[in-house]
Amino acid sequence: MKFKEFFFNKLFTLKNLFFLGNFLALALFLVVLYQDFFREWKPYQAEYKKRQIESIKKKMEAVDEKGKEAFTDELKAVKRRSPEVKQILLTDLHRVDRCVTCHQGHDSLVNPSLTNDFPDHPFAAPDNDIHKKHPFEKYGCTVCHEGQGLATTFVGAGHMPASPEQKEEWKHKHDWEVVEYWENPMKAGPLIYASCSKCHEAMPKVPGMDIVKKGKQTFFENGCVGCHQVNGDGGPIAPDLAVETSVKPVTRIDFGPAVQAGLITKNERILENWIRLHFATNPAVITPGDPEGHLSADPKNPQPVPPSAMPYFGFNHEETESLTAYVMSLKSEKSIPYSYRVTAPKEPEPQFASATQHGRYVFQKYGCVSCHGKDANHGIAVYNRQGTYVPNLVKTVGTFTKEELIKKIQVGVNPEAKEDEKGPTPPLFMPPFKERIKGKELENLVAYLFSIAEKQEAW
Ligand code: HEC
Ligand code: HEC
Ligand code: HEC
Ligand code: HEC
Ligand code: HEC
Structure with a gap:
């Protein structure tokens, strides 16, 4: 018998195919039955x-x-x-x-x-x-x-351990890992209180939200708004922490350097950890830039990129966690209907006994402290800036007339001279405050700065 004949007339006859089909269907059915029987839940x-x-x-x-x-x-x-x-x-x-x-x-x-x-x-x-x-x-x-509501498995639901011990326990008990391709894993421990502000505007009054309140206070004291905005309000140097950061897709975050530095593992690449790393470590380590331009597309015309301009604050564990909770709490969900929201009156501005005390508060409120130090007597380092540091205002303000000082604050300084001509543009500049600080606030800010200025030697 020829092979072809055998193939079509004996082996792959309609009858045999029919049997085979039935057998496959039965096998599939058994697999499904088996899977269904052993559902995790x-x-x-x-x-x-x-x-x-x-x-x-x-x-x-x-x-x-x-x-x-x-x-x-x-x-x-x-x-x-x-x-x-x-x-x-x-x-x-x-x-x-x-x-x-x-x-x-x-x-x-x-x-x-x-x-x-x-x-x-x-x-x-x-x-x-x-x-x-x-x-x-x-x-x-x-x-x-948070977590994945539709999931019916432990890992799929996005459970997050609250401690390293729990993480190890879950790895053994539940084969735990971070759920892939899901942007919002569960919020473990007190971080859950970052969710309350989706609906509760009066967040400091809501019980349990101390962690968010503490983070907000640390945010204020360190003048983060000098560089960052929150819903459009703040400095132009860095991302808007509410509109951009709190809803940043994981795919838009470059975790490479952090993983390389051994700060997190590949499957811990979630937004919460990205935010946390900015406080727990030196931001220049996780965003090192490319100061020598090695990665430029055109090697003949390198485009150097400075490392992160964000200073290393050296926060402790508690500050790190509360700042992380605060930044996470800035996420708003527009799809939550108005009837679910609990609004509250705005907190009033504090009152001050003197113009200079008010001025000091203004210096704090607009984040001047982030670059110039809490008492205006210190300046953070700026990569490749001529002079390297932001000026110490106590030392320099005395050289200005009142008009010059007001102009400096209103207009800012941009761009800055480079230390190394071939290096990247310094990532920091003095932003203009014309639109934001006016009237009494401006007046008292200037009064404060003159009150702390070192007297200049007469020539
Ligand atoms: C497949 C079953 C399963 C599903 C689905 C599930 N969970 Fe769980 N959940 C568990 C188990 C099991 C534990 C206990 C883990 C342990 O400690 O071993 C747990 C623990 C928790 C805890 C406590 C964590 C802790 O720190 O002790 C919270 C909170 C929680 N789940 C919330 C949720 C939420 C919210 C969802 C839905 C998005 C969800 N779970 C869906 C099985 C499930
Ligand atoms: C309005 C917000 C809110 C909603 C909605 C909510 N929870 Fe909770 N849940 C909390 C808070 C707050 C805690 C206490 C966390 C703490 O203090 O450790 C908590 C605690 C828990 C715990 C215990 C965690 C532990 O560490 O022991 C479990 C389990 C849990 N929730 C499951 C659920 C499940 C399941 C649902 C939905 C059926 C749900 N929660 C809905 C806010 C909420
Ligand atoms: C989806 C919106 C939403 C979320 C998220 C939410 N709440 Fe609420 N919450 C409400 C609404 C609406 C009320 C009812 C307010 C009222 O009755 O005036 C309420 C009531 C409360 C009350 C009672 C207030 C009172 O005066 O009796 C407390 C306490 C509270 N929430 C705390 C929290 C905490 C803590 C969280 C976060 C873990 C949270 N809520 C998350 C919408 C929300
Ligand atoms: C001197 C300017 C400066 C100050 C002050 C500063 N940052 Fe930053 N920050 C940056 C820059 C620039 C970036 C973007 C580059 C990077 O990721 O490091 C950044 C990034 C971040 C990110 C990640 C944002 C994202 O979308 O990827 C977070 C979160 C953050 N900062 C929080 C803070 C908090 C909270 C404070 C105050 C304690 C603060 N920063 C103070 C300049 C600053
Ligand atoms: C993002 C960082 C940053 C913030 C925020 C910032 N400055 Fe500056 N500031 C600088 C830098 C950088 C310079 C130096 C500019 C130059 O001359 O190269 C500077 C210069 C100045 C000078 C001129 C000092 C001199 O010796 O030339 C004054 C005055 C000043 N800042 C006041 C303020 C006040 C007031 C605020 C808040 C309203 C503020 N700055 C916020 C970065 C900052």
Whole structure:
């Protein structure tokens, strides 16, 4: 028999193909059945049911026959419950949250009282004031916790460990890793309070938000607005932390140098860590630029890029965490309807006894301190600037007349002379404040600066 004949007449006959097709369909069906049977969430639901039955039985033991009857219906209902994916549909908030598929204590259909005595997650449903103030049917989970609402796996939901010990534990227990391609992993520990400001304008008054309040204070004291804006308000040197940074897609962040320096691992590349690194380490290490122009597209005409202009503040752990929470809290979600927002009156400007005290406050408020130091007696280093440092105003202001000083503040200085002609343009300049500091604020700022100026020697 010729091969061709054998092939078409004996082996690949319609009948054989039909059998083969059926066999494949059956195999596929079994695979699906197998996968479905071993869904990660199923054992959690089974365990929750078991514990619920046990606790109802315990309650039944403690009462007389008549009292028992009250529990029989409840027990029946629990026993009848079959495993299924549970979800909270939140049309107003544009999300679907399936967290209750595992966290069954938080599902009002499974556990109407929304409390229980189970100590461990995902079974626990402790009394939590914040949960009580925001009914799950209306708020779901991810509007506060973040994470991936639609996911039904531990890793997929975007759980984040709150400590290195928990991270190691989760790696063993749950094969934990950062969920890939998901911009908003859960906020662990106190960082969750960064979510509250999506709706609560009066954030310092909201309980638990001390961490954000502390971050805001540190932000103010260090004059970050001298370089950064927050919703358009602030200096032109660096990104707007609300509009740009707090919603920055991970794909737009260059984690390369940070990973190379061993500061984070490849799968810790999330926005939260990017922000944190700016406080925990020297920003010039994670954004080293290309000061010699080695990476330029055209080697004959190199375009050197200076390292990050952001100074290394040397913040401690607490300051680092609170600043991270504050910057994360600047994220706004435009899709949250107005009816979910809690507005509050603006905090009033503080009052001062004298013009110079007010002037000192103005120096702080507009972030002059970030470049010139808290008492105007220090200047940060500027890469490749002639003179290297921002001037120490205590030493130089005395050489100005009042008009000259006002003009300097209003117009700023730009661009600056380079130390090395071939090097990059210095990344810092004195920004103009004409549009922002006026009237009494300008007057008192000038009064303050003259009050601290060193007397100049007469020629
Ligand atoms: C596949 C089941 C599953 C899903 C889905 C799930 N979780 Fe969890 N969750 C767990 C388990 C298991 C733990 C306990 C982890 C541990 O400590 O071992 C946990 C723990 C937590 C914790 C406590 C973390 C801590 O620091 O102890 C929070 C908060 C949490 N989950 C929130 C959520 C939110 C919000 C969602 C939805 C976006 C969600 N979970 C979806 C299983 C799940
Ligand atoms: C209004 C905001 C908000 C919503 C909505 C919300 N939570 Fe929470 N949740 C919190 C806060 C705040 C805490 C307390 C965190 C702390 O103090 O450690 C918390 C704590 C928890 C914990 C305990 C964490 C721990 O460390 O022990 C779990 C689990 C949890 N929430 C799950 C959920 C689930 C599941 C949903 C949705 C059904 C949900 N939460 C909805 C704000 C919220
Ligand atoms: C999606 C919007 C939203 C988010 C996110 C949110 N809240 Fe609320 N919250 C509200 C609304 C709306 C109210 C009801 C205000 C009212 O009744 O006047 C409220 C009420 C409260 C109350 C009770 C206020 C009172 O006077 O009784 C507290 C406390 C509170 N929220 C704290 C928090 C905390 C802490 C967070 C973050 C973990 C948070 N909220 C996140 C919208 C939100
Ligand atoms: C002297 C100017 C200057 C000061 C002061 C300064 N920064 Fe920066 N910052 C920069 C520049 C320039 C960048 C962008 C380059 C980089 O990523 O390092 C930056 C980047 C950042 C980023 C990452 C932004 C992004 O979108 O990638 C964060 C977050 C940040 N700064 C927060 C702060 C905070 C908080 C303070 C105050 C404690 C502060 N900065 C003070 C200049 C400054
Ligand atoms: C982003 C950093 C930065 C911020 C913020 C900043 N300055 Fe400056 N300032 C500089 C630099 C750089 C120079 C030096 C410019 C030059 O002459 O090359 C300078 C120069 C000056 C001078 C002139 C001093 C001299 O010796 O020539 C005055 C006065 C001054 N700044 C006041 C202020 C005041 C007031 C504020 C706040 C309203 C402020 N600066 C905010 C960077 C800054």
